[in-house]
Amino acid sequence: MLSKRPVRVQFGVRWIVLILLLGGCSGNAPAADRFQLVCESWSRADTTQPLAHEQRFELLIQIPKGPVPAIALKPNVIKAKHPDFHIILSNDRGSVLLDVIDAHTGKQIHRTLWQFSGVPKNIFPGQGFTGLLYFIHPDTGSELQMICRSAKAGKKNGGGQ
Numbered sequence: 001m002l003s004k005r006p007v008r009v010q011f012g013v014r015w016i017v018l019i020l021l022l023g024g025c026s027g028n029a030p031a032a033d034r035f036q037l038v039c040e041s042w043s044r045a046d047t048t049q050p051l052a053h054e055q056r057f058e059l060l061i062q063i064p065k066g067p068v069p070a071i072a073l074k075p076n077v078i079k080a081k082h083p084d085f086h087i088i089l090s091n092d093r094g095s096v097l098l099d100v101i102d103a104h105t106g107k108q109i110h111r112t113l114w115q116f117s118g119v120p121k122n123i124f125p126g127q128g129f130t131g132l133l134y135f136i137h138p139d140t141g142s143e144l145q146m147i148c149r150s151a152k153a154g155k156k157n158g159g160g161q
Contacts, residue, residue: 033063034153035119037096039089041146043082051145055080055087060153062116063094063116084142085109085135100135100144110135122149 004105037059042051057080077094088099094117100110115119120129128149135144 032115033065033119035061036151036153037061037091037148038151039080039087039090039146039148041080041144042086043085043142043144044142045083047143053082055082057087057089057090058151059073059091059096061091061094061096061116062153063118082144084137084140085144087144087146098148102137104139109138120135120150125137 031144039057039059040055041055041057043053044051057078059076059078075090075097076090077090079089080087084103086101086103088097088101090097090099094115095113096116098110098114099108100111102109122128124131124147127147130146130148133146135146136142137144
């Protein structure tokens with residue numbers, strides 16, 4: 001006579017497989033990482049002058065999980081203006097472009113790409129995850145300084161000035 005124990009094990013394995021399948025097919029993808037990218041910038045006409053023209057701008061960053069989403073979607077863009085510089089931050093699903101533009105000619109002075117796979121750690125005390133960034137205007141010699149840090153995600157999408 002055959003033991004009933006294998007039937008119980010087989011029945012238990014079926015339940016486990018069923019639970020795993022239902023859990024995996026529920027459509028609940030893992031939550032994406034979200035954070036607020038907070039940047040501050042200052043400029044001055046000459047390095048012998050004090051910093052002025054303070055700007056603060058924020059951009060909500062949502063990092064998708066799983067396969068790369070569709071491309072060519074419109075990115076979220078914010079801007080900050082200084083007398084000789086314009087700063088443009090654009091977020092495209094966790095890839096953020098920082099463009100520093102000549103306010104007089106519209107030419108690009110600098111471009112940086114940050115590709116986030118998680119929330120960046122603010123490793124520089126008081127200066128976020130970037131440290132203090134400096135840019136010198138090629139014609140006027142004026143200076144732009146800025147920092148960016150991560151903060152807890154808010155409900156708004158942020159904006160520049």
